[in-house]
Amino acid sequence: MYRRYVYLMDGGRQEFSVFNRNGTMRPEVATVIGTGAMSMPSLSATFLRTQRVPETMCELPPTRFLYIYTAWLWKNVRWGETPPLAFDELKKEPASSDNPDYSHDGSRRDPALASLNGVACGFSVLLMIAGGLFAWRMLGRGAGLGVLALMACDPLQIHLSQHAMIDGFFAFWALMCLWTTWECLRAPGKIPWLVAHAICLALMVMTKENSFFAYCALGAVVLANHWLKFGKATPAFLVVSIAGPAVGVLALAAMAGGVGNFVEIYQTLVAKAQTLDYAKLTGDGPWYRYLIDFLIMSPIVFCLAIGALFALGGQRKEIAFLAVFVIASYFIMCNVRYGMNLRYASIWEMPLRAMAFLLIAHLCTRLGHRQWIAVTALTTGLCYLEMNQYGIMVGDKDLPFYEVIPSDMLKHLDVIKTPDSLRRKAAADVNPSAAAPSPAPAAPAHP
Secondary structure (H helix, E strand, O other): OHHHHHHHOOOEEEEEEEEEOOOOEEEEEEEEOOOHHHHHHHHHHHHHHHHOOOOEOOOOOOOOHHHHHHHHHHHHHHOOOOOOOOHHHHOOOOOOOOOOOHHHOHHHHOHHHHHHHHHHHHHHHHHHHHHHHHHHHHHOHHHHHHHHHHHHOOHHHHHHHOOOOOHHHHHHHHHHHHHHHHHHHHOOOOHHHHHHHHHHHHHHHOOOOOHHHHHHHHHHHHHHHHHHOOOOOOHHHHHHHHHHHHHHHHHHHHHOOOHHHHHHHHHHHHHHHOOOHHHHHHOOOOOOHHHHHHHHHOHHHHHHHHHHHHHHOOOOHHHHHHHHHHHHHHHHHOOOOOOOOOOHHHHHHHHHHHHHHHHHHHHOHHHHHHHHHHHHHHHHHHHHHHHHHHHHHHHOOOOOOOOOOHHHHHHHOOOOOOHHHHHHHHHHHHOHHHHOOOOOOOOOOOO
């Protein structure tokens, strides 16, 4: 669906397909006026026209503007006038399932999909760097390097960077808002940080509707500052914190063709998402589902972060600051019906890793001048375990890893066994070479 919007931003008369509730697709035609951001009114009108049909499946809205627009810019710069890949070409598998040749992968050959992938990967790298710099500013140089290493080996972020997903892109802007909040509280008179805070808030709002959760959590941080004294919340900071997202909302409403269209888009999204089978299959669960997800994906980091909260929460204001953001957003996000997914929790990755590193450093304080040798060794070991987790998740080519839901992750970890996995394991015990999947046949040549 993001691919569709990227091409629609080229403007003109275009044909595309819409998903029906019964799993079929129907053709649609749209005449888009303008290109890039100027095409947004037409995109919004097209979305509402197709979604008003009762049998149309719930689809992603074009108001996730910043990700789509960034990918459109990437496409024009990187691919120029290259035409879209034919749909039949997109469905082709890579040359070999056990050693994929990405030159034959449709998601790397299609200009829009390749651009969406590039944006997701690029902003995952920026998220890693921003996490390290934020930790450096907040906790010191050593912590900045340690958190940078842990962010670089984060299995969830690596996974999000490999696909055309918006979640890593959104997590970057959410982290930037958290960082600028800290800086504005610690240095209330610095105009550059106030300006950066306003810009980051506006851009976060223009990225995804989940910005509401992050914004409420930032509000909880500012409210908690009254008692925990992270810094000073000046009137200028409060005005900027309201004006920034307000500008983002007004910009989205204007691009959507008016406040009426803007409100209808979100009302339609919320109403239809509740009836979407995909949301029910992947986004349901009890309030503690996120705890289970993190224990499966990054168990050591998660346990260390919880330990830091109890061991150091009363001693370090930095931990309290990060914990308030995570807990406040958790309280809201765990109450969204059919809306829980570990992808949405990527906004907590940097806080959790910073807290985990602080506990590692605290446990090594008694070693004196050897402390940083032990911290470096333990952090390196933790990075290895994190990378190993990612390797396990993507290692079984017969069980593709895309949606980060507990059942899929537990199957990869061999906690939940399937008949196929048992047969492969039995074959491996008898003949190790029999467990390896055979290469898929090469695609036939076309004239």
